Amino acid sequence: MRKIYSIGLVRGLLWQILGTAVGIGILTGIRYLLGLTPWKPESAFVFGALLGALFFVYGIGAVDGWIKVASGKEAPELDETNWGRARYFGVSLDHKVIGIQYLVLSLVLMLVGGSFAMLFRTELANTGLQFLTLMEYNTLMSLHGMVMIVGILVGVAAFMNYLIPMMIGARDMAFPRLNAFAFWLVVPASIILISSMALGGFDTGWTGYPPLSVRAPIGIQMFFLGVSLAGMGTILSSLNVITTALRMRAKGMTGFRLPIFVWGSLATSMISLTATQLIGLSFQMVMFERLFGMGFFDPAKGGNPILFQHLFWFYSHPAVYVFVLPGLGIISELLPVFARKPLYGYKWVAISSFGIALIGFLVWGHHMFASGMAEYLRVPFMYSTLLVAVPTGVKFFSWLGTLWRGKIVFPVPMLFVLAGIVVFLLGGLTGPPNATVATDLQLTDTYFIVGHFHDTMFGGYIFPFFAAIYYWFPKMTGRRLNETLGKIHFWLMTPAFITLSTLMMRIGLLGMRRRIADYDPSLGVTIDNRVMTVAGFLIALGILTFLINAFWSLRHGEIATGNVWNSRSPEWQVPSPMPIHNYDKPFEVVGEPYDYGLPDSQYIKFIEEE
Amino acid sequence: MEHQTKSSAMQLGLLVFGALAILTAVEFAIALTTNLWQVLAVIPFIKAGLVLYYYMHISRLFENDEDVDKESFAYKLATNRIGLWLFLLSDMFIFGGLMISRINLLGLTRPDLIQYLGLGVTTILLISSFFANRAEVSMESGDRRQFLVSISITMSLGILFLLGVLGVEWRLAPFGPSTNLAGAIFYIMTGFHAFHVFSGVIFLAIVLRNGAHGLYSSEKHWGVEASVVYWHFVDVVWFFFYPALYLIGSLAK
Amino acid sequence: MRRYVIIFILVIVSTFVVHEWLMLVHLFPREASAQSIPVDQLFHVHLWVISFLFSLIMVTLIYSLIVFRRRKGETGDGAYITGNSTLEMTWTAIPLMAVLVLAYAGAKTLGAIRVIDPTALQVKVTAGQWYWRYSYPEFGVTSSDLYLPANRQIDLQMTSVDVIHSFWVPEFRVKQDIIPGRTVDLRVTPTLIGEYTVRCSELCGLRHAYMEGKVNVVSQGDFDKWIAQQESAAPESPELRGQQLAQDYGCINCHSVDGSPKTGPSWLHLYGSIVKLTDGTSVTADDNYLKTSIIQPNAQVVLGFPSNVMPDFSTVLDQTMVESLVAYIKTLK
Numbered sequence A: 001m002r003k004i005y006s007i008g009l010v011r012g013l014l015w016q017i018l019g020t021a022v023g024i025g026i027l028t029g030i031r032y033l034l035g036l037t038p039w040k041p042e043s044a045f046v047f048g049a050l051l052g053a054l055f056f057v058y059g060i061g062a063v064d065g066w067i068k069v070a071s072g073k074e075a076p077e078l079d080e081t082n083w084g085r086a087r088y089f090g091v092s093l094d095h096k097v098i099g100i101q102y103l104v105l106s107l108v109l110m111l112v113g114g115s116f117a118m119l120f121r122t123e124l125a126n127t128g129l130q131f132l133t134l135m136e137y138n139t140l141m142s143l144h145g146m147v148m149i150v151g152i153l154v155g156v157a158a159f160m161n162y163l164i165p166m167m168i169g170a171r172d173m174a175f176p177r178l179n180a181f182a183f184w185l186v187v188p189a190s191i192i193l194i195s196s197m198a199l200g201g202f203d204t205g206w207t208g209y210p211p212l213s214v215r216a217p218i219g220i221q222m223f224f225l226g227v228s229l230a231g232m233g234t235i236l237s238s239l240n241v242i243t244t245a246l247r248m249r250a251k252g253m254t255g256f257r258l259p260i261f262v263w264g265s266l267a268t269s270m271i272s273l274t275a276t277q278l279i280g281l282s283f284q285m286v287m288f289e290r291l292f293g294m295g296f297f298d299p300a301k302g303g304n305p306i307l308f309q310h311l312f313w314f315y316s317h318p319a320v321y322v323f324v325l326p327g328l329g330i331i332s333e334l335l336p337v338f339a340r341k342p343l344y345g346y347k348w349v350a351i352s353s354f355g356i357a358l359i360g361f362l363v364w365g366h367h368m369f370a371s372g373m374a375e376y377l378r379v380p381f382m383y384s385t386l387l388v389a390v391p392t393g394v395k396f397f398s399w400l401g402t403l404w405r406g407k408i409v410f411p412v413p414m415l416f417v418l419a420g421i422v423v424f425l426l427g428g429l430t431g432p433p434n435a436t437v438a439t440d441l442q443l444t445d446t447y448f449i450v451g452h453f454h455d456t457m458f459g460g461y462i463f464p465f466f467a468a469i470y471y472w473f474p475k476m477t478g479r480r481l482n483e484t485l486g487k488i489h490f491w492l493m494t495p496a497f498i499t500l501s502t503l504m505m506r507i508g509l510l511g512m513r514r515r516i517a518d519y520d521p522s523l524g525v526t527i528d529n530r531v532m533t534v535a536g537f538l539i540a541l542g543i544l545t546f547l548i549n550a551f552w553s554l555r556h557g558e559i560a561t562g563n564v565w566n567s568r569s570p571e572w573q574v575p576s577p578m579p580i581h582n583y584d585k586p587f588e589v590v591g592e593p594y595d596y597g598l599p600d601s602q603y604i605k606f607i608e609e610e
Numbered sequence B: 001m002e003h004q005t006k007s008s009a010m011q012l013g014l015l016v017f018g019a020l021a022i023l024t025a026v027e028f029a030i031a032l033t034t035n036l037w038q039v040l041a042v043i044p045f046i047k048a049g050l051v052l053y054y055y056m057h058i059s060r061l062f063e064n065d066e067d068v069d070k071e072s073f074a075y076k077l078a079t080n081r082i083g084l085w086l087f088l089l090s091d092m093f094i095f096g097g098l099m100i101s102r103i104n105l106l107g108l109t110r111p112d113l114i115q116y117l118g119l120g121v122t123t124i125l126l127i128s129s130f131f132a133n134r135a136e137v138s139m140e141s142g143d144r145r146q147f148l149v150s151i152s153i154t155m156s157l158g159i160l161f162l163l164g165v166l167g168v169e170w171r172l173a174p175f176g177p178s179t180n181l182a183g184a185i186f187y188i189m190t191g192f193h194a195f196h197v198f199s200g201v202i203f204l205a206i207v208l209r210n211g212a213h214g215l216y217s218s219e220k221h222w223g224v225e226a227s228v229v230y231w232h233f234v235d236v237v238w239f240f241f242y243p244a245l246y247l248i249g250s251l252a253k
Numbered sequence C: 001m002r003r004y005v006i007i008f009i010l011v012i013v014s015t016f017v018v019h020e021w022l023m024l025v026h027l028f029p030r031e032a033s034a035q036s037i038p039v040d041q042l043f044h045v046h047l048w049v050i051s052f053l054f055s056l057i058m059v060t061l062i063y064s065l066i067v068f069r070r071r072k073g074e075t076g077d078g079a080y081i082t083g084n085s086t087l088e089m090t091w092t093a094i095p096l097m098a099v100l101v102l103a104y105a106g107a108k109t110l111g112a113i114r115v116i117d118p119t120a121l122q123v124k125v126t127a128g129q130w131y132w133r134y135s136y137p138e139f140g141v142t143s144s145d146l147y148l149p150a151n152r153q154i155d156l157q158m159t160s161v162d163v164i165h166s167f168w169v170p171e172f173r174v175k176q177d178i179i180p181g182r183t184v185d186l187r188v189t190p191t192l193i194g195e196y197t198v199r200c201s202e203l204c205g206l207r208h209a210y211m212e213g214k215v216n217v218v219s220q221g222d223f224d225k226w227i228a229q230q231e232s233a234a235p236e237s238p239e240l241r242g243q244q245l246a247q248d249y250g251c252i253n254c255h256s257v258d259g260s261p262k263t264g265p266s267w268l269h270l271y272g273s274i275v276k277l278t279d280g281t282s283v284t285a286d287d288n289y290l291k292t293s294i295i296q297p298n299a300q301v302v303l304g305f306p307s308n309v310m311p312d313f314s315t316v317l318d319q320t321m322v323e324s325l326v327a328y329i330k331t332l333k
């Protein structure tokens, strides 16, 4: 019993349950004392969930260090050398452990979100309602969207945390405690988010527009609260990434000698640091509207439903670039390794990440072309939206330039990189038709949009991140993932996915709206839907193969402690897996990061102790 | 030498406080007379600029320390500073969002509030910022007694501010959060702000306690700096909220 | 040089092939409105752009993968090329120009579909969970199917009584969200006689999938006939019209006429009775009180019932409709 309790995660979960109960109790008690009807489920659950999250963070010990410091005691970093596997199940301050924790959480979330997709995709295989009720469909669909998105944010944090300190030669992140805290905040937040299913679900989609969300069942409160808390976690984690990249670089690592992934991460973190507050705020405003009757978005009180959409998209558009910038960074990072050539036009690629991020702040209105927002805003938003194509194009052309006259090899990570490029191209090219107002009025809220964003998200995130997993798995574990299983995974997933998304666009053009549990047989899209469902299952099968591969290779994979891919990046210059504080000796940057093909060139040199 | 920098820093603090007080009085006067919203919208930026530069020392962020040893205290201190300011930048977006909502929903109208109470709590917060600055200056010159006194005053004023807003204004306001839009905006803006003041008070309390135990020295007092900068930030937010809620525009119905 | 020529040719060929393929697979619903013409023209510009860019990148990519793959036994790295500023400038500048042209074309098209004809036929659209209602103020006709005369611009004045809905007929190529508490307008000029379906395309709760309605585009003659038919079919007396309205606009979902409890107070014995309000006062339920209760439901809230539940019908019901409703409520006294 003691032993189980000593596992951080278990302790945290127990505390979360306790906290929720205490919260519900306190609120009910207060209402009783005030002479109100004691049992008001909505406020009770909101308060309980909030307290539960705080209790979790406390119970697992993510704030122990700060409490010590605040009470004037020393709080030295603990030596984690002999903790063994337990490190991964509790609070560890090592950025590599936190990175892997994020990665596992991300995989779990995406599996949950993906299974939801499989459920409602099965429902859509035929017209009429098969086995889901309308409420179940809407809840699954909405949670699929948001759980996947949180899963992406977590996955982005995984690679930023794991890679950045190693790439820039730091021993850890700038604020290791904050790092752990941010991660352990996301865990209860995810639990709260998914618990919305148990409280009646909600029927609003991941966008949660009022007034619909004001009328939804209590589940929506858990959705809002979970996302707000997870948002808090991403804010803190991106703060950490920026500070680390600015302050902890090795000697000689100037801006344009950073590995390109760091540039993408910096741009990403600028977005999540600032814009995330607004999705939090917009969600909290709806929460308050529900709890206290504040009429921000209630037309009956003079409120403005459009205001919510502005606040929401001010984050949620830039957020889509949060999903892809690190992924595109990974593509740019891996292509030179497998083409054995320098990254073409490094500086432009680096700057283009910031270009995308900055322009990305000015385009949110393109989600609202049909919303009835002020008419004169539509054209400026159309121009700004189309401008994003320019820096994105720079990346594509640079990739082509990198491949040109290379000596290209095709191990599994490279396959995923290439598929990422193709799929992201499909997604990107379907952006401009959405961006010109007149065509968007036809496309908005149809499956065309659904196709557009699955393409961008798979191409900009899922494929590159699978590439990253195959690529850095040896660094994490000292073993390689099995190549054959990897190829099976790839060939199951890629054609199936392209079929899925292409059909989404087709049925969207033909008139199928999104977010519907049942569709009109007269549209003539039943067969397409059936094929899509099958394609969805093939993707799931592919991912299952990957999971089997991962578990199997963890134990039995080919041992790979050296520079598996013959990369120039600093982390590959030392044996895998990395020791706790990364490099034994500090290094100095003496050359360009991607000078493949330049004889006798070196990126880094370890500084020998005198 | 040491003594002189301290007293000149104190003097500067007082001067800045004077300027802020005058600007606030001007705001109030304009509100009562012409109610030119353009002027009322500009003054907070001037006030914020003064505080950012003189009280919060924003320029410290841009000190070049390329050659400093990365393991040294000075380098880590500067890193911490960047972390703190990034946090404030992020926080700013919440308050920005609230301001946008207020502008969108209320336009040139404002909630019906007790003018003198508003001026009162604003003054309290302003004075508290002055003492927060004094506390930091004292700590820098190693004057622990003066530091403890100033920080206690800051903290008490903070609590007084909270009582003024939550205890008095919230009770006396002729509307509740659900009565009308003005009420909703008023409660959410003051609520978010009060939450920040509250956390600021807690930080100050921790610093006070640790300071009393002699944990800080004139060279090493990151805790003091952080909590004071945070406190000023919360004050700067109020510079914008005060005219937005109390001064600009005509009464909302 | 030879490589570039090959790629150039392949890109051109591929562009046409992709474009042809996109035209062959059936993608667009019929064009049934004047607005659909410029919109589809813009779509076709997009299809060309997409075909070209897709071909450009895919051809170059696949060509590189084949030609520059590492062959058996080969070692060493690729050519050491780090970039070329002129080329990089070019591939920034050309897309920049291209998107500006695209945006300009987009703005033009938007202008074309927003042309406002002052002689347009006004139709009031009311969306609610989960129904569509239309009224023709010119003729005083209400209906739950939309009838439109062909070749005349229609000015849809739309409002919602609860959450956001969206008016979309795929064949018309235009869409507009309908926001509670305000009236938004949408212009469409149907050109092709036939039957269509309006599909609510903003998630509006459980039955969003089923929020569809019939749209009939008919000739002017048939339209006039339909109007005449509706007018004669409409009950003569305001009382009966009120009864119909109470049904059409969902009043009876919340108000019973037999005294049984529902979300709102029953209308039985309402007229002339003394109504207690939440603010402690009482009023007599006369014509005026009933009118205000309908258009400003929150002005006087009945004791024991929540405020903000009854939708605000002020933008939905016009003067005569309200009067008919009151007349109907009077009959229940």
Ligand code: HEA
Binding pocket: A207, A320, A321, A323, A324, A366, A367, A368, A369, A385, A386, A388, A389, A390, A392, A393, A394, A396, A425, A427, A428, A429, A430, A431, A432, A434, A435, A436, A440, A443, A444, A445, A449, A452, A453, A456, A457, A460, C049, C053, C095, C096, C098, C099
């Ligand atoms: C990873 C996420 C991601 C990315 C990268 C993008 C990228 C883009 N998106 Fe997408 N988008 C989403 C995720 C993403 N989107 C999501 C999730 C939604 C739906 C949200 C919801 O409602 O639920 C959405 C919805 C959405 C809409 C709203 C549609 C609607 O609901 O009505 C619009 C409208 O303008 C849009 C446009 C664009 C554009 C122009 C780009 C551009 O950045 C694309 C740029 C890339 C290219 C253009 C290709 C490569 C460039 C070249 C080869 C250069 C030359 C190009 C030209 C000259 C054109 N997106």
Ligand code: HEA
Binding pocket: A103, A106, A107, A110, A111, A113, A114, A115, A117, A118, A121, A141, A142, A144, A145, A146, A148, A149, A152, A155, A204, A205, A206, A207, A450, A454, A457, A458, A462, A465, A466, A469, A500, A513, A514, A515, A516, A517, A532, A536, A539, A540, A543
């Ligand atoms: C990254 C985000 C993401 C991903 C991966 C997916 C994956 C899938 N989505 Fe997704 N989808 C969204 C984001 C995503 N979706 C969003 C935001 C919406 C909008 C919701 C809304 O309208 O509110 C949406 C809506 C949506 C709809 C429209 C629903 C509607 O409008 O009614 C459909 C319909 O077919 C669909 C299908 C699928 C299918 C079959 C998959 C399959 O590919 C799933 C198969 C996958 C699995 C079984 C497991 C997946 C596991 C991993 C990928 C782990 C990888 C992890 C790492 C690499 C770290 N999705």
Ligand code: CUA
Binding pocket: C127, C128, C130, C164, C165, C166, C200, C201, C202, C203, C204, C205, C208, C209, C211
């Ligand atoms: Cu109405 Cu969807």
Ligand SMILES: [Cu+2]
Binding pocket: A316, A317, A320, A363, A364, A366, A367
């Ligand atoms: Cu967007």
